[in-house]
Amino acid sequence: MRRLxxxxxxxxxxxxxxxxxxxxxxxxxxWNALVISFNTGRDTSLGGVTFWPRDWTWExxxxxxxxxxxxxxxxISVLRTVIGTVTSILATAIFAYGxxxxxxxxxxxxxxxxxxxxxxxxxxxxxxxxIRELGLMNSFWVFIIPSLISVWNMIIFRTFFNGLPDGLLExxxxxxxxxxxxxxxxxxxxxxxxxxxxxxxxxxxxxxxWFLPSxxxxxxxxxxxxxxxxxxxxxxxxxxxVSSLDTAAQGQLGRMQTVTSKSLSMATMMVATLPIILxxxxxxxxxxxxxxxxxxxx
Amino acid sequence: xxxxxxxxxxxxKKKLGNTFIRFLKQWxxxxxxxxxxxxxxxxxxxxxxxVLTAFKDYNIIRGFIDSPWVxxxxxxxxxxxxxxxxxxxxxxVISLLKFGIGFPAPIILALMLNEVRHMVFKRFVQTVSxxxxxxxxxxxxxxxxxxxSTDNGSVNMLLEKMNLIDEPINFLSLPxxxxxxxxxxxxxxxxxxxxxxxxxxxxxxxxxxxxxxxMDGASKLKQIYLITLPSIMPVxxxxxxxxxxxxxxxxxxxxxxxxxxxxxxxxxxVIDTYVYRVGIQNSxxxxxTAIGLFKALISVGxxxxxxxxxxxxxxSLW
Numbered sequence: 001m002r003r004l005x006x007x008x009x010x011x012x013x014x015x016x017x018x019x020x021x022x023x024x025x026x027x028x029x030x031w032n033a034l035v036i037s038f039n040t041g042r043d044t045s046l047g048g049v050t051f052w053p054r055d056w057t058w059e060x061x062x063x064x065x066x067x068x069x070x071x072x073x074x075x076i077s078v079l080r081t082v083i084g085t086v087t088s089i090l091a092t093a094i095f096a097y098g099x100x101x102x103x104x105x106x107x108x109x110x111x112x113x114x115x116x117x118x119x120x121x122x123x124x125x126x127x128x129x130x131i132r133e134l135g136l137m138n139s140f141w142v143f144i145i146p147s148l149i150s151v152w153n154m155i156i157f158r159t160f161f162n163g164l165p166d167g168l169l170e171x172x173x174x175x176x177x178x179x180x181x182x183x184x185x186x187x188x189x190x191x192x193x194x195x196x197x198x199x200x201x202x203x204x205x206x207x208x209x210w211f212l213p214s215x216x217x218x219x220x221x222x223x224x225x226x227x228x229x230x231x232x233x234x235x236x237x238x239x240x241x242v243s244s245l246d247t248a249a250q251g252q253l254g255r256m257q258t259v260t261s262k263s264l265s266m267a268t269m270m271v272a273t274l275p276i277i278l279x280x281x282x283x284x285x286x287x288x289x290x291x292x293x294x295x296x297x298x
Numbered sequence: 299x300x301x302x303x304x305x306x307x308x309x310x311k312k313k314l315g316n317t318f319i320r321f322l323k324q325w326x327x328x329x330x331x332x333x334x335x336x337x338x339x340x341x342x343x344x345x346x347x348x349v350l351t352a353f354k355d356y357n358i359i360r361g362f363i364d365s366p367w368v369x370x371x372x373x374x375x376x377x378x379x380x381x382x383x384x385x386x387x388x389x390x391v392i393s394l395l396k397f398g399i400g401f402p403a404p405i406i407l408a409l410m411l412n413e414v415r416h417m418v419f420k421r422f423v424q425t426v427s428x429x430x431x432x433x434x435x436x437x438x439x440x441x442x443x444x445x446x447s448t449d450n451g452s453v454n455m456l457l458e459k460m461n462l463i464d465e466p467i468n469f470l471s472l473p474x475x476x477x478x479x480x481x482x483x484x485x486x487x488x489x490x491x492x493x494x495x496x497x498x499x500x501x502x503x504x505x506x507x508x509x510x511x512x513m514d515g516a517s518k519l520k521q522i523y524l525i526t527l528p529s530i531m532p533v534x535x536x537x538x539x540x541x542x543x544x545x546x547x548x549x550x551x552x553x554x555x556x557x558x559x560x561x562x563x564x565x566x567x568v569i570d571t572y573v574y575r576v577g578i579q580n581s582x583x584x585x586x587t588a589i590g591l592f593k594a595l596i597s598v599g600x601x602x603x604x605x606x607x608x609x610x611x612x613x614s615l616w
């Protein structure tokens with residue numbers, strides 16, 4: 001290899017330093033939150049806990065998993081993610097398959113109706129009023145029904161279905177398969193990769209989404225984990241605000257217990273992050289393709 | 299063609315009736331798309347029509363149809379309200395900051411990653427920097443709060459150790475820090491993921507050009523400036539047009555979560571969060587819808603304008 005010039009070498013060194021810094025600043029907050037979640041709250045409040053737990057404990061997690069409200073939040077999140085993903089992927093795939101049929105009357109019009117929604121929306125308030133009038137307030141279905149059909153996913157499914165060999169669908173027809181039969185017996189089993197990709201992204205959306213419940217759900221028993229976590233974090237801010245006024249009293253309070261709101265919220269945060277970390281390797285396998293498909297469509 | 303002429307032979311005059319019969323015959327595929335379309339009509343088109351709430355005095359009890367028309371009253375009310383200037387200033391300043399820093403950042407990251415020859419290191423940086431994109435804003439905000447906390451947050455601990463400050467700074471309660479925190483958090487979350495498209499564009503550049511440049515003795519920096527950047531410019535311009543169309547989306551989730559302290563309202567209220575606050579929290583539906591519509595109109599205008607400029611340089615969206 002050619003020897004690098006002095007200028008090129010110093011530029012490379014700067015690049016390596018900057019990229020290492022970026023990786024560190026991205027990684028450190030996770031690591032620190034993880035460390036705090038395994039450290040006793042009392043010890044954390046003494047300061048200096050950075051890279052490694054000083055006073056190791058499971059206590060924070062046992063409290064999180066013993067709290068009925070948080071457990072309820074997790075089960076709502078799991079239910080929302082599973083039901084939301086399965087129904088949305090299935091409904092969108094059926095919709096997309098219908099849209100690939102050349103003989104479908106009104107196909108062009110239907111497509112225009114879909115595309116318009118990518119550019120225009122009614123905005124927050126009209127949507128909110130609609131959901132209210134439909135009686136979806138404080139209903140689990142508000143997580144599922146409005147996002148059942150995703151136009152983006154429909155376009156991706158449609159592109160994939162169009163690429164399936166015609167002969168295959170033709171032979172299914174000759175064997176006496178109707179359109180629905182062909183879809184469930186031939187098309188769906190052949191769509192493994194695209195279903196996996198879209199399902200992963202849909203699941204991540206459902207798991208992470210926190211704003212819908214914060215406006216449409218007012219009862220605790222339907223609250224997913226993300227808005228609950230938000231409440232906990234905000235109550236943290238309040239106590240911190242108090243603490244800046246009265247440090248001595250706050251310190252007294254902190255010393256009486258080994259668990260603090262900070263250590264608890266870090267533990268909750270880690271549990272809410274865990275599913276994402278678990279699917280991240282799979283996401284990474286697929287998302288480069290996904291982003292490219294999306295940008296081509298733009 | 300053959301199909302068409304056969305149809306004409308059988309039913310020369312009843313074209314509409316013919317279509318209707320064909321429609322009934324293909325009930326199975328219509329049944330695949332019509333329920334989905336119905337959902338789209340309900341959840342996307344009814345709210346579009348509901349934008350007319352902006353020109354009415356919406357009243358929960360009377361409902362949308364019976365509420366009286368009031369013309370531009372709510373628009374005038376917003377323009378004359380004391381909040382108008384502050385909200386517009388915050389929206390413009392925050393979105394310009396986000397655009398000015400958040401738009402070039404992933405391009406620079408992609409250019410830097412492209413120079414790295416050590417593949418393990420490159421994969422590592424990519425893997426780590428893509429991850430925050432997939433995290434909920436709640437979690438990201440939680441991490442920011444924990445990092446910046448006065449209660450032994452890492453940033454305050456570091457600054458204290460370096461003797462830069464004597465007392466921990468309550469970053470998230472002081473208005474002067476809010477914009478920097480907001481913008482850096484946004485960059486932190488999205489820089490990696492946004493760089494993927496640019497990396498893909500860079501990968502498409504013809505390697506012969508670099509070889510030729512190297513023969514001519516061009517430094518790496520010159521190669522980036524004279525080969526890589528011009529080659530990816532079409533992609534950059536397309537994303538820039540899209541970013542300009544989104545310019546008034548100064549932020550929503552991030553601001554709601556990071557500015558949970560009401561002290562910050564003077565610097566954190568942007569159009570979207572203001573719509574949420576007056577519309578949903580204070581139930582002033584018509585007023586909030588009007589503000590939302592005002593924003594949408596400006597956004598469309600800016601997108602068209604940006605596209606017009608881009609078309610003159612030969613890279614337009616449509």
